[in-house]
Amino acid sequence: MKSLLTFPKGGIHPPEFKTQTQGLGIEIMPVPDELELILGQHIGAPCQPTVGKREEIGEGALIGEVKKGLGVPLHAPVAGKIKDIGNSVHPVRVSAPSITLTVNREAAAVRYERQAWQNLDAAELLTRVHDGGIIGIGGAGFPTHVKLKPPANSPVDTLILNGAECEPYITADHRAMLEYSAEIVEGAKIILKILGIKECHIGIENNKPDAILAMTKAAEPSSPDASVKIRTLQVKYPQGSEKQLIQAITGRKVPAMALPSAVGVVVQNVATAKAIYDAVVLRKPLYEKVITVAGKGIGRPANLLVKIGTKLKDIVDYLGGLQPGLSKIVFGGPMMGFAVSSLEVPVTKTTSAVLFLTKDEIDTKPHSQCIRCGWCLDACPMGLEPKEIGLHVEAGRSEVTEPFGVFECFECGSCAYVCPAKRPLVQFVRLAKMKAKRPQ
Numbered sequence: 001m002k003s004l005l006t007f008p009k010g011g012i013h014p015p016e017f018k019t020q021t022q023g024l025g026i027e028i029m030p031v032p033d034e035l036e037l038i039l040g041q042h043i044g045a046p047c048q049p050t051v052g053k054r055e056e057i058g059e060g061a062l063i064g065e066v067k068k069g070l071g072v073p074l075h076a077p078v079a080g081k082i083k084d085i086g087n088s089v090h091p092v093r094v095s096a097p098s099i100t101l102t103v104n105r106e107a108a109a110v111r112y113e114r115q116a117w118q119n120l121d122a123a124e125l126l127t128r129v130h131d132g133g134i135i136g137i138g139g140a141g142f143p144t145h146v147k148l149k150p151p152a153n154s155p156v157d158t159l160i161l162n163g164a165e166c167e168p169y170i171t172a173d174h175r176a177m178l179e180y181s182a183e184i185v186e187g188a189k190i191i192l193k194i195l196g197i198k199e200c201h202i203g204i205e206n207n208k209p210d211a212i213l214a215m216t217k218a219a220e221p222s223s224p225d226a227s228v229k230i231r232t233l234q235v236k237y238p239q240g241s242e243k244q245l246i247q248a249i250t251g252r253k254v255p256a257m258a259l260p261s262a263v264g265v266v267v268q269n270v271a272t273a274k275a276i277y278d279a280v281v282l283r284k285p286l287y288e289k290v291i292t293v294a295g296k297g298i299g300r301p302a303n304l305l306v307k308i309g310t311k312l313k314d315i316v317d318y319l320g321g322l323q324p325g326l327s328k329i330v331f332g333g334p335m336m337g338f339a340v341s342s343l344e345v346p347v348t349k350t351t352s353a354v355l356f357l358t359k360d361e362i363d364t365k366p367h368s369q370c371i372r373c374g375w376c377l378d379a380c381p382m383g384l385e386p387k388e389i390g391l392h393v394e395a396g397r398s399e400v401t402e403p404f405g406v407f408e409c410f411e412c413g414s415c416a417y418v419c420p421a422k423r424p425l426v427q428f429v430r431l432a433k434m435k436a437k438r439p440q
Helices: 122-131 172-179 181-195 209-219 242-250 268-280 312-318 375-379 385-394 414-418 423-438
Strands: 027-028 034-038 062-065 079-089 094-102 158-163 199-205 229-235 265-269 288-294 302-305 326-331 338-340 352-359
Touching: 027 172, 027 209, 034 079, 062 094, 122 181, 158 181, 172 268, 172 288, 181 199, 181 209, 181 229, 181 242, 181 265, 181 268, 199 209, 199 242, 209 229, 209 268, 229 242, 242 265, 242 302, 265 268, 268 288, 268 312, 302 312, 312 352, 375 385, 375 414, 385 414, 385 423, 414 423
Parallel strands: 027 302, 158 199, 158 265, 199 229, 288 352
Antiparallel strands: 034 094, 079 094, 288 302, 326 338, 326 352
16 A cells, blocks of 8 residues: 655644534535624735725625735625624634625625636736635635745745645535535646646545545546646644645655745645635635534534625524533634634634534643653654743743744644643743744
8 A cells, every 4th residue: 555645743643523524515504694804814914995884785896905015805795785894803813804794685696607717827817816815715814816926036846735634623625625626626727827837736634535536536637737636645633734745745845934935835725726716717706615613512513605704603593503511612623723702703714614612522621830741842743842932931031932943833733732731832832922023
């Protein structure tokens, strides 16, 4: 049997908890009465509203754009009326500027027709990606049109699509690869044309054999202009991290603080490739996405296709309400997500999952002092020193944590997962980053 690909340093094997939703097809959630669209859903400058209060707009209409700086436009997921331009609850920043849209249920849904793209040049394809509001929807939120225009001094020869989906509970990408396999592969070919290269690898963990089969069939046959290959990965967290995925598939190691283009690679999530297909082939903006809703604290688990701006309370109502014993609500996965305290939080373009976890699904034991066991050093896929960062933060010396790799940490949580003292090492890292950037 062919050996499975993986990265060489660190990593962990947490329980998968994917059986709740991996067999559930993508379900279209009915549109709630109101949507709250956060204006800053991407890395870079937030959008400025292009609409006014009480204005009537159509489905897919432009409602926000970035006029200066890094960013992408924002579109209306449905037809309706602008109720308010104010603030919404945000899972990380507490609150953020937003547009509230009241849905017009009398309006007919927009029909998107397929358009030929093969004769378009890279510049026009990039324009369509930008105009569609496409960002890295696997979680990072970096504007895709910028990522697909790497620096001239870093020539790219390889595209990698990330289908690893290594976080526990989450199965949204798994279902997308089963149900949108042809669209994902066509999205990959569009990216290849934009980059002017021919080689694409789609990395999928070995716990998704049905997705591997579906994507393999969709990728055949290869053409002289586009070779799309499926690469089977070992089940190991954080296999889906950009640098680890690159090393697993190509053997290339991205230098510290460098971008993947430094080793000739561009990485995109499979769901982002589907969004690129929609934007280029259908001219459909990114205003809905597939998310996993799981955990014992929700009435029923599901993989839902929801409109951007749908609030948690509407998802909860649709899925049968909250269950006794609910202890924590997590926006994202259990390893890298953020706990939220309100059901008013709206879904954004980067939301991959919402977990409703009961007391028996989380660990509430208090943390203790570092026992210097070194397990965090073994688990860290970047070869950093999490224990030293934590100790210095506790001592009030966050500003001296850079030599221990604080700015190279992508907060995967492997160190905290293995720590027998239950130390909040990821939170220590975040605090160190914040304080180290403050002017002295």
